[in-house]
Amino acid sequence: MNLVLLGFGNIGQGFARTLLRKMKFLSKRYGLTPRIIAAVDVDGAVVDESGLDIEKLLETAEEKGTVAEYPRKGEKGRSGVEVIRNIKADVVFELTPTNIEDGEPGLTHIKEAITAGRDVITSNKGPLVVAFRELNEMAANFGVEFRYSASVGGAIPIIGLVRDQLAGDEVYSIQGVLNGTTNYILTRMAMEGAPFDVVLREAQELEIAEKDPTLDVEGIDTACKVTVLANALLDWDSRLDDVDITGIRRVGPDVTRLAQETKNTVKLVGVANSEKLEVSPRLVPIGHPLDVRGTLNAITLETDLAREISISGFGAGPQETSSALLGDMIEIYRSKGD
Incomplete structure (x- = not known):
């Protein structure tokens, strides 16, 4: 070949x-x-x-x-x-x-x-x-x-999983933590109680975040991935402009602390279903399949036959x-x- x-x-x-x-x-x-x-x-x-x-x-x-x-x-x-x-x-x-x-x-x-x-x-x-x-x-x-x-x-084989092993299923919705940089930042904020700017600088020093982190922290990279998943798995004909996007810059220590007090964590979650395409910070219950730490990614599918399936792994590199x-x-x- x-x-x-x-x-x-x-x-x-x-x-x-x-x-x-x-x-x-x-x-x-x-x-x-x-x-x-x-x-x-x-x-x-x-x-x-x-x-x-x-x-x-x-x-x-x-x-x-x-x-x-x-x-x-x-x-x-x-x-x-x-x-x-x-x-x-x-x-x-x-x-x-x-x-x-x-x-x-x-x-x-x-x-x-x-x-x-x-x-x-x-x-x-x-x-x-x-x-x-x-x-x-x-x-x-x-x-x-x-x-x-x-x-x-x-490395998460989400597209192949749906097209091959779940070929007989109809996918109703997709939710995912799809950006390792923002997940690292939110994880560190939750663990340390540190403000966004401090954790962002740390991520940049570790080369987890780019010198210009705009595409990651503003949710644009996640929105691109949501667009691809919606088109590939839900048969949308969408573009980036179709996604309602909110990034993580406004997430502060008070938000992450309150989330922990209610046994939740804050994640930047991309959502695609028959009604909407959206990226925004969301509360995720601690222990939920989307509650992944560090630079890990995770995706949860809702289907008609298999019902709910979640998969996680390394999403970049x-x-x-x-x-x-x-x-x-x-x-x-x-x-x-x-």
């Missing part, structure tokens, strides 16, 4: 390391031998249709700052679109950073790959909150697979995201009977 990686930052490099680690496992269990034949970053690309040396690719990115410096085969200025159009790959991985405004460059990458007849796997929420239905319809029209398990919940990317790749391989 020949792979193209568009985006070779933390997620792209994490996935490449995962492939190195899992090569023997994939071959033994599935008879699958993945080859990275092209990698692209903001500065350029490297292409070798016989397969790139993954260790050398990672070494080049770390030491030179770009895959375009890969010995002899790297090329500065070569774009992802050019690579898609000219390289015969089986699967294109779209792993560029999320852009919630217009989904670019990921949106164009995905459209080009689908049009070229390539299966696509992405961790990028941007194209999904901008053009979810359009991309799925394109994939169906061109007869290719389009998978995005890694866009929500990291290159290794955790690679778990979902790898799962999507294996499913594509198995679906084709190769």
